[in-house]
Amino acid sequence: MPTVTAKLYTALEAAACLDELDEADAIILGCPTYMGSMSAGMKVFIEVAAKKWFTLAWKNKIAGAFTNSSSFSGDKLNTLVGLVINAMQHGMIFVGLGMMASSNKPDEMNQITGPGPDSHNRVGSFIGPMAASFQVDPPDAPCKGDIETAEMYGRRVAEITLQFTRGKNT
Numbered sequence: 001m002p003t004v005t006a007k008l009y010t011a012l013e014a015a016a017c018l019d020e021l022d023e024a025d026a027i028i029l030g031c032p033t034y035m036g037s038m039s040a041g042m043k044v045f046i047e048v049a050a051k052k053w054f055t056l057a058w059k060n061k062i063a064g065a066f067t068n069s070s071s072f073s074g075d076k077l078n079t080l081v082g083l084v085i086n087a088m089q090h091g092m093i094f095v096g097l098g099m100m101a102s103s104n105k106p107d108e109m110n111q112i113t114g115p116g117p118d119s120h121n122r123v124g125s126f127i128g129p130m131a132a133s134f135q136v137d138p139p140d141a142p143c144k145g146d147i148e149t150a151e152m153y154g155r156r157v158a159e160i161t162l163q164f165t166r167g168k169n170t
Contacts, residue, residue: 036075059091117143
C-alpha cells in the first residue's frame with residue numbers, strides 16, 4: 001500500500017522553498033480569513049509563486065484549500081474562491097470537500113441552533129473546510145468537528161492524489 005507524506009509550511013516558509021513544492025504531488029493551501037479575504041502571508045506566497053505560473057510548473061498537480069475565521073461566515077467563501085482561482089491559474093486539479101453539512105450528525109440540521117461543535121462540515125462548505133474559531137485561542141479552537149473535517153479532507157486529497165499518480169504512472 002502506498003504511503004503519503006505530508007509537510008506543513010507556513011505561507012512564508014512555502015514562499016521561501018517553492019522548488020520543494022515542484023516535487024509534491026499535491027498542495028493544499030490554507031490560511032485564515034482576515035476582513036473577508038486571504039491573510040497577508042498567503043497573498044505574499046501567491047505573489048512569489050507567480051514565477052511557477054510562468055512555466056506552468058504546477059500544472060496537473062492536485063490542489064485543495066481550507067480556511068478559518070472568527071465567525072460562522074466571516075466571508076470565508078471569498079478566501080476559498082481566491083485560493084481555487086489561484087490553483088486554476090496554475091493549471092492544478094482542485095479537490096472539493098465531498099461531504100454534506102453536518103455529515104456525522106444530520107439531525108442537527110433540523111435544529112434552530114444548527115450543527116454543534118462536534119459536527120463535521122458544520123459550516124456547510126463544499127469547496128474545502130471552513131472552520132469557525134470565534135474569539136477562542138488554540139488549542140480550544142477550532143473545535144473538534146472542524147479539526148476532524150480538515151483531517152478527513154486531507155485524507156480525501158491524499159486518496160485522490162494516489163489514484164491520480166498511479167494512473168499517471170501506468
